[in-house]
Amino acid sequence: MSRGRTGFLLVDKPGGWTSHDVVARVRSALSVKKVGHAGTLDPMATGLLVLGLGRATRLLRFVQAFPKEYVARILFGVATDSLDADGAILTREPMPVDQDVVAGAMARFVGPILQVPPMVSARRVGGHRLYELARDGVEVEREATEVTIYAFDLVEFSPCDYPEATVRVRASAGTYVRTLADDVARALGGRAHLTALRRIRNGSLDVAEAATVDQITAAAAAGTAARLVLDPADGLPDIPAAVVEDDLAAAVANGVPLAGHQLEAGDGLVKLLDRGGTLLALYRVQGARAVPEVVLS
Numbered sequence: 001m002s003r004g005r006t007g008f009l010l011v012d013k014p015g016g017w018t019s020h021d022v023v024a025r026v027r028s029a030l031s032v033k034k035v036g037h038a039g040t041l042d043p044m045a046t047g048l049l050v051l052g053l054g055r056a057t058r059l060l061r062f063v064q065a066f067p068k069e070y071v072a073r074i075l076f077g078v079a080t081d082s083l084d085a086d087g088a089i090l091t092r093e094p095m096p097v098d099q100d101v102v103a104g105a106m107a108r109f110v111g112p113i114l115q116v117p118p119m120v121s122a123r124r125v126g127g128h129r130l131y132e133l134a135r136d137g138v139e140v141e142r143e144a145t146e147v148t149i150y151a152f153d154l155v156e157f158s159p160c161d162y163p164e165a166t167v168r169v170r171a172s173a174g175t176y177v178r179t180l181a182d183d184v185a186r187a188l189g190g191r192a193h194l195t196a197l198r199r200i201r202n203g204s205l206d207v208a209e210a211a212t213v214d215q216i217t218a219a220a221a222a223g224t225a226a227r228l229v230l231d232p233a234d235g236l237p238d239i240p241a242a243v244v245e246d247d248l249a250a251a252v253a254n255g256v257p258l259a260g261h262q263l264e265a266g267d268g269l270v271k272l273l274d275r276g277g278t279l280l281a282l283y284r285v286q287g288a289r290a291v292p293e294v295v296l297s
Helices: 018-030 055-065 097-107 131-136 177-187 213-223 245-255
Strands: 006-011 035-038 046-053 069-075 076-079 089-092 111-115 145-158 164-171 192-202 239-245 269-274 278-286 290-295
Touching: 006 213, 006 239, 018 046, 018 089, 035 055, 046 245, 069 177, 076 097, 089 278, 097 164, 097 177, 097 213, 111 177, 164 177, 177 192, 245 278, 245 290
Parallel strands: 046 192, 076 192, 239 269
Antiparallel strands: 006 046, 035 046, 069 164, 069 192, 076 089, 111 145, 145 164, 269 278, 278 290
């Protein structure tokens, strides 16, 4: 459990809330000034939103970088301007494709792909959020970025002139599932949008371990909210850990570069813990040298 007000809070975001709404409610409920989140969820979406409290906000970029897993519901044949159910309908054309055809199209999107971010998104172009431009009726060219779809499975399919499919997607950070759904439909000669989206995992963090906003508010009122907060080290389960002895702990706490062999860790990011299990810093090991990425002292 977290010591004080530094750590991670796993929230099961409700539909209709922005990620900023959740941050604001938690900040107020816990009386914590510094709260941030990793990986924005659209208002329609539900599921896992990882919040950082206090100094742990400095670690959110590492949480953000891990793959995400979603369950989504796709409606084929209907396009909206936001590619989800919150948008205005642009076109409606019957699209009576069958399950095997849809599964075959989905398989073509597994692996590295190029994806153009939707206009209604938080991506910045020319210093402006795309959704801000879209709200003003402005559409701009967006550069395609490479993302990776690690798994794309068809869970359920309802055939008709406007078929619906439930899918499970595991993808790299920065992937837009609503764009992916529409791209599958375009590959089949039509259009689609999401009617539901739920994030179920962020790296190894699972929505099953998350609390609802109401549960967090109730725990804060009862004085038990600290039980819901993960220690910084526990909120980064996908980064390997190394324990440093007392003679190195002071150097790590001051961000002193180290020799790689001192950490007994492979190349890449490593969590450095003191003997009590407290996270001191994240270091990056590069051969014979280990340099600090974030120091929490």
